[in-house]
Amino acid sequence: xxDSISLSSNSPIDYAEVLERIGGDISFLExxxxxxxxxxxxxxIQLEKALAGNDFLTIQELGHSLKGSSANLSLIxxxxxxxxxxxxxxxxxxxxxxLALTTMxxxxxxxxxxxxxxxxx
Amino acid sequence: MKVLIAExxxxxxxxxxxxxxxxxxxxxxxxxxxxxxxxxxxxxxxLAILDWxxxxxxxxxxxxxxxxxxxxxxxxIILLSAKDRKQDIILGLSSGADDYMTKPVNFLELKARxxxxxxxxxxxDKLLVxxxxxxxxxxxxxxxxxxxxxxxxRFLREEIERGAREGKSTGLIMLDIDYxxxxxxxxxxxxxxxxxxxVVSRLKxxxxxxxxxxxxxxxxxxxxxxxxxxxxxxxxxxxxxSAVGNRGITTNVDxxxxxxxxxxxxxxxxxxxxxxxxxxxxxxxLREAKNxxxxxxxxxxxxxxxxxxxxxx
Numbered sequence: 001x002x003d004s005i006s007l008s009s010n011s012p013i014d015y016a017e018v019l020e021r022i023g024g025d026i027s028f029l030e031x032x033x034x035x036x037x038x039x040x041x042x043x044x045i046q047l048e049k050a051l052a053g054n055d056f057l058t059i060q061e062l063g064h065s066l067k068g069s070s071a072n073l074s075l076i077x078x079x080x081x082x083x084x085x086x087x088x089x090x091x092x093x094x095x096x097x098x099l100a101l102t103t104m105x106x107x108x109x110x111x112x113x114x115x116x117x118x119x120x121x
Numbered sequence: 122m123k124v125l126i127a128e129x130x131x132x133x134x135x136x137x138x139x140x141x142x143x144x145x146x147x148x149x150x151x152x153x154x155x156x157x158x159x160x161x162x163x164x165x166x167x168l169a170i171l172d173w174x175x176x177x178x179x180x181x182x183x184x185x186x187x188x189x190x191x192x193x194x195x196x197x198i199i200l201l202s203a204k205d206r207k208q209d210i211i212l213g214l215s216s217g218a219d220d221y222m223t224k225p226v227n228f229l230e231l232k233a234r235x236x237x238x239x240x241x242x243x244x245x246d247k248l249l250v251x252x253x254x255x256x257x258x259x260x261x262x263x264x265x266x267x268x269x270x271x272x273x274x275r276f277l278r279e280e281i282e283r284g285a286r287e288g289k290s291t292g293l294i295m296l297d298i299d300y301x302x303x304x305x306x307x308x309x310x311x312x313x314x315x316x317x318x319x320v321v322s323r324l325k326x327x328x329x330x331x332x333x334x335x336x337x338x339x340x341x342x343x344x345x346x347x348x349x350x351x352x353x354x355x356x357x358x359x360x361x362x363s364a365v366g367n368r369g370i371t372t373n374v375d376x377x378x379x380x381x382x383x384x385x386x387x388x389x390x391x392x393x394x395x396x397x398x399x400x401x402x403x404x405x406x407l408r409e410a411k412n413x414x415x416x417x418x419x420x421x422x423x424x425x426x427x428x429x430x431x432x433x434x
Contacts, residue, residue, distance in 0.1 A: 039132075065174075072133050
């Protein structure tokens, strides 16, 4: 249960913060997380296409968008990685983009595992 | 109160929507700047939360566009952005936003800031009501509450122009209370005021919805009659005369019978006429009604074809 979670500095989500933001509505948070994962999948495909086409502006914009969504859900590490992606896009650094994407994928897996291990309801 | 949220990020949008609904606002949603602009046609949207980064028109451009509107009530704008540098905040506020919040939004803070916006919008509404009341007071005669001379002349100029455009005659009646000076001299100004109020109340009941009545000065009144030719103005003039005639007011000492003299004039669509000319003609018609013994209606002869026909007939 979420109540029993001891939030370490390594937690992928800051439950207390996000629940405060949405009035403690756990089922609403579950809905938002579903939207987040679905949007991540869509944006991941767009990012791959943009990378193949050296479209760094799109990479920057998608990084910005993911940064915002992650921040709203208090996904601290994903927010930081999305910022790294946005910056890499802005600076036209292909290698940095690839690194950020790999890191984000890993963070998504870690978040899903965390949510399975610590279900909200 | 209606609040517009313009935000392309679905999660941010859902969180804003939920909170604002919980706080009792009626929420409208837009996913792009263009869609937001469409929603802003609704005059009841007085608060807007706009994201800076949006597809198409961004939040900055939208703010500028909102502020360029002329005839709209004020929209209080809170601009949201992840950009938190001083120059970004300055740019955001300079574009016309009233407030600026960095994302992710602290919702207690947003709630308080929306209340600030609501206070400002309410204040503007109150000011507009007072402004309209003052405008109305400045347009009306203080005793009778009908239009004052300045406003009446403005209406008359507009009506003559419209009549000329539409090829229709405009009628003007100038009337006054018979022996008004005597009433004032014999019974005092209170009785004079009472007589004026009585006459106005009678006249107001007998004019058409499209007509406008104003106080020209003293005991003289003007009635503007859109789309009105010679035959109709005579009928209306007679209706006004008989509405007052044979009635009167009662003072402490006496009953004062009242009557009015009515001068009529109409524009001729084939021969454009100024408001001043029309007033002059109706004034001359009023003098003629006086000369003819008062308590009567007189139409000023003009080049109007209907009047000519009647004269020939």
